[in-house]
Amino acid sequence: MPVRTFRTPHPRRSRRALGALAASATAAVVAAATLLPAGQAGAVAGSLRTLAEAKGVYFGTAIGQGDLNNAALTTVAGAQFGMLTPTNEMKWETVEPSPGGFDFGPGDRIVAFGQAHAMKLRGHTLVWHSQLPAWMNNLPGSQVQAAMRNHIIATAGHYKGKLYSWDVVNEPFNENGTFRDDPFHRAMGSGYVADALRTAKAADPGAKLYLNDYNIEGLNAKSDAMYDLAKSLRSQGVPLDGVGFQAHFVVGQVPSSLKANLERFTALGLEVAITELDDRMQLPPDSGKLAQQARDYASVVTTCLAVRGCVGLTQWDVGDADSWIPGTFPGEGAGTMYDNAYQPKPAYHASVDALGGSASNPSPSPTPTPTPTPNPTDGVACAVTAEPNAWNTGLTENVTVTNSGSRAVNGWALSFTLPAGQTITGAWNAAVVPAAGRVTARSLGYNGTIAPGGSVSFGFQASHTGNAGPAGQFSLNGVACSAA
Numbered sequence: 433m434p435v436r437t438f439r440t441p442h443p444r445r446s447r448r449a450l451g452a453l454a455a456s457a458t459a460a461v462v463a464a465a466t467l468l469p470a471g472q473a474g475a476v477a478g479s480l481r482t483l484a485e486a487k488g489v490y491f492g493t494a495i496g497q498g499d500l501n502n503a504a505l506t507t508v509a510g511a512q513f514g515m516l517t518p519t520n521e522m523k524w525e526t527v528e529p530s531p532g533g534f535d536f537g538p539g540d541r542i543v544a545f546g547q548a549h550a551m552k553l554r555g556h557t558l559v560w561h562s563q564l565p566a567w568m569n570n571l572p573g574s575q576v577q578a579a580m581r582n583h584i585i586a587t588a589g590h591y592k593g594k595l596y597s598w599d600v601v602n603e604p605f606n607e608n609g610t611f612r613d614d615p616f617h618r619a620m621g622s623g624y625v626a627d628a629l630r631t632a633k634a635a636d637p638g639a640k641l642y643l644n645d646y647n648i649e650g651l652n653a654k655s656d657a658m659y660d661l662a663k664s665l666r667s668q669g670v671p672l673d674g675v676g677f678q679a680h681f682v683v684g685q686v687p688s689s690l691k692a693n694l695e696r697f698t699a700l701g702l703e704v705a706i707t708e709l710d711d712r713m714q715l716p717p718d719s720g721k722l723a724q725q726a727r728d729y730a731s732v733v734t735t736c737l738a739v740r741g742c743v744g745l746t747q748w749d750v751g752d753a754d755s756w757i758p759g760t761f762p763g764e765g766a767g768t769m770y771d772n773a774y775q776p777k778p779a780y781h782a783s784v785d786a787l788g789g790s791a792s793n794p795s796p797s798p799t800p801t802p803t804p805t806p807n808p809t810d811g812v813a814c815a816v817t818a819e820p821n822a823w824n825t826g827l828t829e830n831v832t833v834t835n836s837g838s839r840a841v842n843g844w845a846l847s848f849t850l851p852a853g854q855t856i857t858g859a860w861n862a863a864v865v866p867a868a869g870r871v872t873a874r875s876l877g878y879n880g881t882i883a884p885g886g887s888v889s890f891g892f893q894a895s896h897t898g899n900a901g902p903a904g905q906f907s908l909n910g911v912a913c914s915a916a
């Protein structure tokens with residue numbers, strides 16, 4: 433069967449209007465949310481998130497600021513997913529609509545939702561041919577490099593320490609593997625990619641830096657081009673950490689070479705991630721198409737789990753009602769794991785099964801997250817910054833730990849003391865226990881290694897009773913740290 437070409441959506445095309453939700457279905461979803469233990473937003477036993485994290489990977493979703501008003505959608509997002517990508521809120525036209533005029537409000541709202549649900553965050557995207565403001569499309573070539581650097585420094589700088597990763601460059605290639613003719617390539621040639629990565633590294637040294645594209649999931653001319661670029665960047669020492677495979681699939685057409693393709697990228701020392709998964713079909717859905725979709729989702733999840741270096745999967749949008757697909761591919765849709773009323777579809781149950789859960793028992797005891805065994809302490813030295821951001825009764829705190837020792841730390845446990853009255857209610861980029869007093873944050877599957885001179889950031893939210901000061905007395909794998 434010929435693989436259908438993925439068409440780049442028109443930037444101005446409006447999203448499909450959200451369908452009216454069946455009141456009873458909404459009530460059922462909201463009722464399920466009341467089962468959440470107080471103060472543990474996000475941690476639902478047997479969820480995609482919990483099962484994925486038990487396997488050392490994340491399972492994420494994408495939402496936009498308009499979605500924040502949809503109770504059924506946000507309930508599913510907060511309960512089932514542990515990673516969050518803003519669909520449009522960190523794109524250039526939103527963030528810098530006029531030269532040097534920045535608006536981080538929409539992106540900040542997505543970050544706040546993620547932090548409130550103890551989710552990790554993917555930044556999307558710094559440099560992309562689409563959703564550029566007119567002034568950027570019309571800029572003389574001689575000014576493009578400075579504008580690109582300024583945009584990256586301001587945007588990655590604003591979110592510094594808060595994001596797991598950035599899609600630094602999105603969709604650089606045409607289908608035949610040549611570079612797209614966009615303002616960046618026209619002004620700087622292919623060197624714009626390295627320039628953007630180096631600039632992002634300087635702005636947020638702790639974020640994983642990614643290139644991201646669609647139709648590169650299987651072995652083909654476009655993925656060959658991405659592979660050659662990634663290999664060349666790595667050999668030049670350009671700070672590239674990962675490649676994102678968007679995975680906008682058509683039912684029955686998941687490429688059989690997905691695993692082999694991901695593995696050639698991880699062999700370069702890169703991490704890989706499925707970043708925008710959906711699996712569309714001709715509407716209306718029927719049981720045969722939904723069964724094939726379930727097999728497709730299961731195979732993608734299974735493949736990621738089987739590839740060492742595949743750090744996680746993100747589904748693009750939460751449910752079929754908020755999906756971008758029908759607005760771009762008229763007559764097609766139903767690409768997510770949740771139907772128009774945010775009820776789980778066969779693809780959800782198949783994904784749960786693939787993650788080792790039991791679809792017939794929605795609340796199995798989760799497998800304990802494997803605890804990394806810290807290596808010996810000789811040669812370990814560390815410096816820590818801890819920056820709380822408080823309001824009357826709560827705070828979020830970003831912590832960055834730098835390995836100032838002589839060798840890599842593999843698997844870290846950072847212990848610290850919370851001021852009296854502070855109680856942790858959630859964390860991102862680390863597992864933190866207990867909730868008060870002397871606590872320990874442990875690395876997750878994807879961020880356990882800190883190279884000499886390197887650093888890792890994580891964070892938590894906490895309630896407080898008046899003392900909103902930073903944590904103190906940090907020690908890394910048992911060795912006391914200095915303040916950075």
Ligand code: 9MR
Nearest residue numbers: 441442443445447519520562678708756
């Ligand atoms: O989900 C996004 C949708 O709301 C926008 O209308 C569209 C405009 O281009 O972008 C969608 O997200 C895209 C992502 O940023 C990059 N890969 C393809 C995604 C789906 O079009």
